[in-house]
Amino acid sequence: MKEKKGIYQFIIGLMILGIAFILSITVGRYHISIEDFGKILLGRQVDATIKMVFFHLRLPRTIMVILGGMGLGIAGSIYQMIFKNPLATPDIMGVSSGANLGAAIAIIFFTGGSFVLGFTAFLGGLLAVFTAIGLTNLSRDKGISSIVLAGIVITSMAQGIIMMLKYFADPERQLAAIEFWSMGSFAGITLDKLLAVLPFFILGIIILFLLRWQINILSLSDDEGRSLGVNVTVIRTFAIIGSTLVVASIVSVTGLITFIGLMAPHIGRIIRKKNDFNTGIFSGIIGAIILIIADSLARSISSSEIPISILTTFIGAPYLAYLIVTQDRRL
């Protein structure tokens, strides 16, 4: 059977990601040459500053970018399956708005150090989604439309509070900080931050991996899924929790990153011509490649860093426009 072709797709994807990884390590305000990178890999003697930049800034940042792209790509593909809609993203359940609110609260009330900010953003994202799940469970049918409505309610509530906070914020420092957070950036990533969110990221991925076949079945109608013996409501809740852990752990340290969760699964399905968990992983690789290129550009096209979501939006929106004119959008 055609398993081989699938393996080649993964190998090529990982090779491109590897090249992008090297690119990301070398570019930036402090240039690290490929020779220096090679020396570090081989454990040879290099300049102390280069070593410091590599281990404490560049490497954690690049790893975070890869995790971010992978996580958003995988979570996006899971959401598109659960919601049986190719335009679904993790934002539907309010994770981004919740995290945004958490960040805004930290900026205004705790004049937040970046750890406090990350922590409240993470909690905000989780809390928003759990509230939406709770609200759904109060509904009679507990189906997809109730989930979407609950997500809209939570998102609007969070946006409302954010607007209020912005209105009372000090425009010079606080308002600017909230706005910048919502544009996303990998600039502040350090090894400590990476290690702080990693356990939650991994926990989320493990949940999704364990339930991978059952999640596959969720892409069918609820009745069809149940007739195949899947406890649709329970599996869906856990799948949402797993993807929320992944997304919240990313955006809590990077701020909002747009379009990756929508675009990557799409490209993944077009290339693989299938829709299974491996396609979800493959979408993660695609997400990582797009994000790593975007982040390298963010660091290099102007003298100061450009927020990441500006670039992902400029890549993502034209891609969507391209899909509108050329493709069957039901992929």
Add this chain to the structure above:
Amino acid sequence: MLKVENISASYNKEPIIENISFDLNSGRLLGLLGLNGVGKTTLLKVIGGLLKPIEGKVLIGDKDILLYKSKERARYVSYMPQRNSIIYNTLVLDVVLMGITPYLNIFSYPTDDHKKKAYDALKMVNMEKYYSNNFLHLSEGEKQLILIARSLLQNSQLMLFDEPDSSLDFNNKHMILSKIKEIIKEHNKTGIISLHDPNMALEYCDNIIILKDGKLHTYFNTGEIDKDYISKAFSDIYGDIEVVEYNNRYFILRQISD
């Protein structure tokens, strides 16, 4: 094998079906007939354990269907919906493979052995050459065959089909129904199929239930009835009809008055 006792069901307050009871043995295909909105799908969902009735019981092998856990229940009953809900690129073999789900642990993934079984199920509906095709690119009739293969892999004694012919052309309608009948006979399954066309039901089903106003109007064995019986039973729901006999088969025609 299947005992339906006094079923009443509704989605909101208004009951859609009321007091429906019947028995069905294995090796038999039962056709459900009735006008739109009479509760055919509702009845199928109750029998499949997907909708809890307000009253009554569905017994499979003497056990109430609602007492089974969802995975266990899926090994006894399969349900083929009116329209499949696959919207993403999916390999035909992967669609069939979904039928193995009731036999998997919640954390496990189908094995190569399961894939082989799925391939064998495809063979039973003569679709094995399409195993690595994209499901979305198949014709409607072919898609229905793939879903039948999925139900076969699910290997349940009771197989439910909700208007599997509704979006098919004339040839495909007959192809699908004869395949369903063949499977029911060959594997000694118990089948229930909801249909719109009474002639299809008369042609392929062993038993027929006519639903009217949410109630069971008539339940008969197609082998034991004559022209007058058919005419009387069907005119109550279809109005002015005429029954004609041709080669020992009965056909229902609409009376045209001018």
